[in-house]
Amino acid sequence: MDKLLQISTVFVLLFLFGEAVNPRLLRDRSPNGDTTSDSQSQYDDLVARFAELENELQSARDTINEMSRTMRFNERRIDELSESDDQVTRTISAIEERLGNGCRCTGNPGSGGNQADRSEDLDGWVSTVSRDKIRSLRRNFTRPDAGDRNRQEKDEEEEENIIAMGRAFASLMTRQVVDIKTELEESAVIQTTRRPQSESEVRPRPGKQRPAGFPFRRQRREVIEASVYEDIEDTFVDLVRSNKKCAFSAIRTQPLFGGGDPQVVTFQKTQANKGKSFEGDNGVFRASVPGIYYFSYTMRTYDHKHIGVALMLNSDPVVAMTTDASDRKVMQTQSAMLHLVEGDEVWLLIGPSEHFALYGNDFNYNTFNGILLYPNYIK
Known part of the structure; x- marks a missing residue:
């Protein structure tokens, strides 16, 4: 800074001296006819010298202006760094405080506000809605319009028609399946209850006919029929609707x-x-x-x-x-x-x-x- 002032002082003095002895006035002054050739030469040298001084003075002015702009920019940067240093200090203090409270998530200080308090509020935001x-x-x-509802009702009607046909098919299949299953069960019972007999026992005894069917045969058939029908119906309905x-x-x-x-x-x-x-x-x-x-x-x-x-x-x-x-x-x-x-x-x-x-x-x-x-x- 002191060196800059010294340079400025020198150039100012040169400027004042240049104004006191203005080379433009010397250019306008006609030389005396009695002057010698040496005086004319000195006069020309003096004019050239002052012209050089004018150029150097203008260059010095430009340099001073540039240095002034640089100084102002550096001053602003110093102020910004000072503010940044204060912000870093506050951030470090906030991090130390959160670490002291046992929180490992420090957030982002550039997002504004108190990160510690805000994180605690946002973690449970769902329960506060x-x-x-x-x-x-x-x-x-928006709810489905009339056109969507009509299409949906039509699809449901077609689905119910298919299911109704499936139930009729299930009823038919049930009777056939139950007949087969009943015959198989009766055959299994006969096989398990049969014991070796002599030739006399094998001969039919007159007057004693074997009863048709077993006890509770009708009740047993109804239970089997209901169970089979339910299984077939559920399977068919599930197959129809599972295509969706x-x-x-x-x-x-x-x-x-x-x-x-x-x-x-x-x-x-x-x-x-x-x-x-x-x-x-x-x-x-x-x-x-x-x-x-x-x-x-x-x-x-x-x-x-x-x-x-x-x-x-x-x-x-x-x-x-x-x-x-x-x-x-x-x-x-x-x-x-x-x-x-x-x-x-x-x-x-x-x-x-x-x-x-x-x-x-x-x-x-x-x-x-x-x-x-x-x-x-x-x-």
């Missing part, structure tokens, strides 16, 4: 930010929708076939934000995922197996917090999948 708000979200789900398949795979390509209220996670793309039971615009799967289903969903965090997404069955959370804020582009997957009845709704809910956010683009990070594993119709 208002049931009234969840029911309000479900009321916004149900599976879907949906993708969200847009980011989603949490707020003061919970939100339904909707989806912009549908890769598969066998059975037409998933509605991407609503983000809800509505079971049309009772049975055991498998669901999974994968989500990616927005930088410096948390994930808070739960799998919902109607109005109740089943499983959830929660991650701390990070700049490492965290992805997480959760899954569950559910026994659904017809009309059950399965959907995804993002928690009511501005710290929750999902990142999305055309690379298909966020997915929601479901498939029917075992249909269940037999009562």
Whole structure:
């Protein structure tokens, strides 16, 4: 700094001297005709010298201006580093405090706020969601229109006609199966009760005829017939209805930010929708076939934000995922197996917090999948 001042002082003096003896005035002054050639030469040298001094002075001014700009930039950098040093000190203090409390997840200090307090609040966010708000979200789900209901009723009517024919077939098969089974049982009883007899015992005794049938034969036949008919009917109905398949795979390509209220996670793309039971615009799967289903969903965090997404069955959370804020582009997957009845709704809910956010683009990070594993119709 002292050296810069000295240089500035020298150039200022040169500037003042240059103004006092202005070379432009010397150029305008006509030389006396009585001067000698030496005086004319000195005059020309003096003019050239002052011209050089003018150039050097202008260069010095440019250098001083550049150094001034550099000094101002360095001063701003020093102020920023001072603020950063204060922030690092606060971050270290927060980490030490959390380590002292036994927490191993320090979060991201750049996401704003008190990470320790916020993590404790977000870990149990599922239990704090208002049931009234969840029911309000479900009321916004669109229901099947008249056309969908008519198609569904027609499918159900065709299914019942097939089942009615199956029951008639089961009744016919039952009588035949029972006749065969009864004959086999009677033959087995005769074989087990027969004992060696002499020739005299083998001869028929006059006046004593063998009774037709065994005791309780009618009751036994009715029990067997009912059992066989039920087995055949259940098997046939299960075979007819088990042909129904149900599976879907949906993708969200847009980011989603949490707020003061919970939100339904909707989806912009549908890769598969066998059975037409998933509605991407609503983000809800509505079971049309009772049975055991498998669901999974994968989500990616927005930088410096948390994930808070739960799998919902109607109005109740089943499983959830929660991650701390990070700049490492965290992805997480959760899954569950559910026994659904017809009309059950399965959907995804993002928690009511501005710290929750999902990142999305055309690379298909966020997915929601479901498939029917075992249909269940037999009562």
